[in-house]
Amino acid sequence: xxxxxxxxVSKSYGxxxxxxxxxxxxxxxxxxxxxxxNGAGKTTTIKMMTGLLEPSSGSIDVCxxxxxxxxxxxxxxxxxxxxxxxxYLKLTGMxxxxxxxxxxxxxxxxxxxxSNKWLSLFQLEERANELIEGYSHxxxxxxxxxxxxxxNPEIIFLDEPTVGLDPKSARxxxxxxxxxxxxxxxxFITTHILEIAEQxxxxxxxxxxxxxxxxxxxxxxxxxANNDQSTLEDIFxxxxxxxxxxxxxxxxxxxxxxx
Amino acid sequence: xxxxxxxxxxxxxxxHFRSSKKQAYATVGFSxxxxxxxxxxxxxxxxxxxxxxxFEMMSSLFSYSCLLLIGMLVLMGIxxxxxxxxxxxxxxxxxxxxxxxxxxxxxxxxxxxxxxxLIMFFLFYIPFIVYGIRVHANFLFYIIxxxxxxxxxxxGLSLCYLLxxxxxxxxxxxxxxxxxxxxxxxxxxxxxxxxxxxxxxxxGAPFEKAIAGLPSFPTWTPFHWASxxxxxxxxxxxxxxLPALSIMVLAFLSILLSSSLVEKGFRTGWVRLSEGKGKGKGKxxxxxxxxxxxxxxxxxxxxxxxxxxxxxxxxxxWLVFMPFVFFLIxxxxxxxKSGATLENLISYKDxxxxxxxxxxxxFYALFNGSMSASFIAREAETVSLIKSLPIxxxxxxxxxxxxxxxxxxxxxxxxxxxxxxxxxxxxxxxIGGILLKGILTVGISSIGIxxxxxxxxHNPNNPQNRLTFGVSILLAILAYVYxxxxxxxxxxxxxxxxxxxxxxxxxxxxFIGFIAGLASSLLSFKAAYPAVAYLIGIALIIIFSxxxxxxxLKLSTTRLKKGIRxxxxxSGSTLGRQSYKKSL
Numbered sequence: 001x002x003x004x005x006x007x008x009v010s011k012s013y014g015x016x017x018x019x020x021x022x023x024x025x026x027x028x029x030x031x032x033x034x035x036x037x038n039g040a041g042k043t044t045t046i047k048m049m050t051g052l053l054e055p056s057s058g059s060i061d062v063c064x065x066x067x068x069x070x071x072x073x074x075x076x077x078x079x080x081x082x083x084x085x086x087x088y089l090k091l092t093g094m095x096x097x098x099x100x101x102x103x104x105x106x107x108x109x110x111x112x113x114x115s116n117k118w119l120s121l122f123q124l125e126e127r128a129n130e131l132i133e134g135y136s137h138x139x140x141x142x143x144x145x146x147x148x149x150x151x152n153p154e155i156i157f158l159d160e161p162t163v164g165l166d167p168k169s170a171r172x173x174x175x176x177x178x179x180x181x182x183x184x185x186x187x188f189i190t191t192h193i194l195e196i197a198e199q200x201x202x203x204x205x206x207x208x209x210x211x212x213x214x215x216x217x218x219x220x221x222x223x224x225a226n227n228d229q230s231t232l233e234d235i236f237x238x239x240x241x242x243x244x245x246x247x248x249x250x251x252x253x254x255x256x257x258x259x
Numbered sequence: 260x261x262x263x264x265x266x267x268x269x270x271x272x273x274x275h276f277r278s279s280k281k282q283a284y285a286t287v288g289f290s291x292x293x294x295x296x297x298x299x300x301x302x303x304x305x306x307x308x309x310x311x312x313x314f315e316m317m318s319s320l321f322s323y324s325c326l327l328l329i330g331m332l333v334l335m336g337i338x339x340x341x342x343x344x345x346x347x348x349x350x351x352x353x354x355x356x357x358x359x360x361x362x363x364x365x366x367x368x369x370x371x372x373x374x375x376x377l378i379m380f381f382l383f384y385i386p387f388i389v390y391g392i393r394v395h396a397n398f399l400f401y402i403i404x405x406x407x408x409x410x411x412x413x414x415g416l417s418l419c420y421l422l423x424x425x426x427x428x429x430x431x432x433x434x435x436x437x438x439x440x441x442x443x444x445x446x447x448x449x450x451x452x453x454x455x456x457x458x459x460x461x462x463g464a465p466f467e468k469a470i471a472g473l474p475s476f477p478t479w480t481p482f483h484w485a486s487x488x489x490x491x492x493x494x495x496x497x498x499x500x501l502p503a504l505s506i507m508v509l510a511f512l513s514i515l516l517s518s519s520l521v522e523k524g525f526r527t528g529w530v531r532l533s534e535g536k537g538k539g540k541g542k543x544x545x546x547x548x549x550x551x552x553x554x555x556x557x558x559x560x561x562x563x564x565x566x567x568x569x570x571x572x573x574x575x576x577w578l579v580f581m582p583f584v585f586f587l588i589x590x591x592x593x594x595x596k597s598g599a600t601l602e603n604l605i606s607y608k609d610x611x612x613x614x615x616x617x618x619x620x621x622f623y624a625l626f627n628g629s630m631s632a633s634f635i636a637r638e639a640e641t642v643s644l645i646k647s648l649p650i651x652x653x654x655x656x657x658x659x660x661x662x663x664x665x666x667x668x669x670x671x672x673x674x675x676x677x678x679x680x681x682x683x684x685x686x687x688x689x690i691g692g693i694l695l696k697g698i699l700t701v702g703i704s705s706i707g708i709x710x711x712x713x714x715x716x717h718n719p720n721n722p723q724n725r726l727t728f729g730v731s732i733l734l735a736i737l738a739y740v741y742x743x744x745x746x747x748x749x750x751x752x753x754x755x756x757x758x759x760x761x762x763x764x765x766x767x768x769x770f771i772g773f774i775a776g777l778a779s780s781l782l783s784f785k786a787a788y789p790a791v792a793y794l795i796g797i798a799l800i801i802i803f804s805x806x807x808x809x810x811x812l813k814l815s816t817t818r819l820k821k822g823i824r825x826x827x828x829x830s831g832s833t834l835g836r837q838s839y840k841k842s843l
Contacts, residue, residue, distance in 0.1 A: 052646050090568060090572040094553055101555050
């Protein structure tokens with residue numbers, strides 16, 4: 001059984017097709033990077049996988065459960081941290097975790113143990129009793145991550161998780177994600193920071209205009225690009241049509257309009 | 260530069276209308292129609308009574324008109340001007356551009372003037388014209404009243420700016436947004452009280468007598484000048500010019516005074532408030548007690564508790580309890596004014612109990628539904644969190660229902676217990692009354708939850724306003740229909756059989772006759788079989804309220820499962836002038 005499975009998934013907004021016939025599987029314990037330029041359909045896809053958007057057609061299963069037909073069961077298995085975490089600003093960090101723990105029906109002991117563990121890892125213990133509205137963006141991101149990890153999800157969806165994090169927290173998160181995957185948790189991550197994807201991900205999918213245009217491990221992507229030395233940035237820019245922009249920049253430079 | 264800024268504002272407004280849906284046009288159309296209707300009836304009334312009012316009698320009314328105009332402008336304008344000056348999203352952009360602060364200020368001032376103050380001006384000037392035509396006033400009347408009213412509007416608006424520019428330097432930055440929302444509600448309360456004032460003092464005197472009896476203003480006040488200017492102009496007297504000119508000079512001075520504070524009050528004030536909204540630098544960290552042992556609750560319980568924490572920690576949310584202020588103040592004032600004593604109440608304690616039960620039920624009908632409905636839209640900012648969690652629609656609806664039902668129940672029950680202790684009601688009366696209303700109000704709250712899923716609205720600048728206009732009207736109608744039906748078993752339980760005599764007197768055709776007939780039949784039945792009547796009454800109340808609650812929650816959960824849409828609005832800002840929808 002695949003951890004995540006998308007079959008012929010499409011999403012349309014009026015006449016605009018944001019995602020076109022997407023077929024994708026992610027295995028258990030895999031760290032999957034989902035890349036693409038702005039507006040390519042990454043967030044739409046992740047929102048469909050987490051039950052926030054209904055696919056126009058096709059089906060999505062997480063841990064063998066159809067997300068749209070059995071949303072509650074599916075959501076018990078997953079956690080989602082969006083790029084701009086939505087939090088109850090008038091709750092304290094600790095109260096927010098208490099809310100999440102109550103929704104997932106954790107025992108008091110489990111809640112105490114796990115909340116302490118994650119708060120300590122992200123160095124939030126000192127600020128856990130302050131209202132979230134006073135947190136910086138990075139701290140909001142961290143408390144959202146703590147909440148996401150609290151119920152030991154089988155799959156974690158992260159949309160641009162490193163945005164706003166300081167270098168130390170970003171490193172902590174990267175190490176944590178790797179360690180979670182090594183212990184069987186599936187992580188589906190979108191990011192614009194290609195170095196992270198290159199270093200961290202087991203497999204990478206590149207989406208453009210709603211279609212997956214490349215899929216595989218770094219090695220497989222290099223093979224597809226016919227260049228052993230290619231970085232992910234080279235492959236990405238090559239596939240997503242950066243050449244035109246590069247030519248324009250060169251022309252402008254020649255004409256002396258760029259100094 | 261100012262021309263460019265004003266042109267841009269104009270373009271933004273035009274584009275806003277171009278991109279608006281038909282609904283927005285309909286709203287503007289209905290609002291215009293509503294104002295036109297008010298103007299029509301007001302003018303018609305003035306046309307009818309004008310001949311019986313001499314210029315001398317009207318003199319004090321002119322003064323009061325100017326007072327009312329300034330009063331309403333200040334009350335409505337302070338929050339509006341605050342939004343314009345400090346919470347417009349465009350300011351963070353405009354302040355980065357090389358535009359002099361004074362020019363930005365004047366653009367804001369002109370923008371403010373072209374909204375409510377201009378409408379208010381016409382609302383006052385048109386009745387003046389109607390009056391002038393009816394009494395054949397001299398042509399000077401139209402010019403002088405125009406100048407006086409326009410100057411009054413400018414004075415009122417300048418006062419709003421002045422108060423804001425001063426207040427922003429006094430209010431702690433991190434509370435400013437909340438405080439201003441609270442002030443806007445208080446403004447409403449003060450206007451309401453202002454309108455009530457004549458009722459407290461007139462004792463039902465005829466209109467003309469009331470006008471003639473109005474106390475006049477001291478001669479040094481601009482309201483007195485206004486009255487002299489307008490009255491003299493109606494007679495074509497040259498005495499109109501000096502007071503009119505004085506008011507115009509005063510208006511000019513008030514503009515000068517407010518603009519003198521621009522640098523300190525506007526730009527520096529905005530910077531201070533922006534710091535207050537920031538991430539913590541210089542902001543006092545709101546630390547909540549950390550000694551509590553955090554418990555894990557059932558999802559339904561934790562949903563309600565989260566709502567409660569949101570309410571108690573945001574001053575703006577407290578506005579939901581504003582009806583309680585009216586509820587407490589006006590009956591108390593009415594009671595004190597009537598000259599009645601506590602002994603009077605105690606001697607009729609059973610009848611007072613019955614009256615209080617009906618009054619409380621009416622209040623619950625007015626309040627519970629709208630409170631519950633507002634609990635749905637509160638999730639507008641956390642939609643994606645709620646949707647990504649394993650919360651069933653039943654859990655969400657029940658979580659919202661219990662807390663929205665409990666809060667007013669606790670408040671009103673406390674008032675009822677205190678009242679009961681003063682009036683010496685029996686324990687059975689107190690407990691029975693509270694329990695009955697507790698059961699009945701579950702139904703009203705559930706209607707609110709359902710309508711909350713239909714007409715949820717969210718405006719981050721005005722978070723307490725959470726229901727679309729049409730749905731809030733529907734809610735009021737449904738709540739009263741519910742109450743009307745609920746009163747049947749309630750009457751069976753609580754009306755003494757001796758009331759049958761009164762009911763029999765009213766029996767006849769028509770709606771009242773039908774109700775009286777129904778009450779008479781119920782009371783006959785109660786007299787014959789009291790125990791059975793009580794049992795049937797209690798059973799009917801439980802079945803009715805429980806049944807409605809189940810039905811409404813079922814409908815709510817169906818809507819929640821499908822995904823409801825929360826209309827999310829940004830107001831009071833140029834760049835953020837938009838309205839979009841967010842699904843829950």
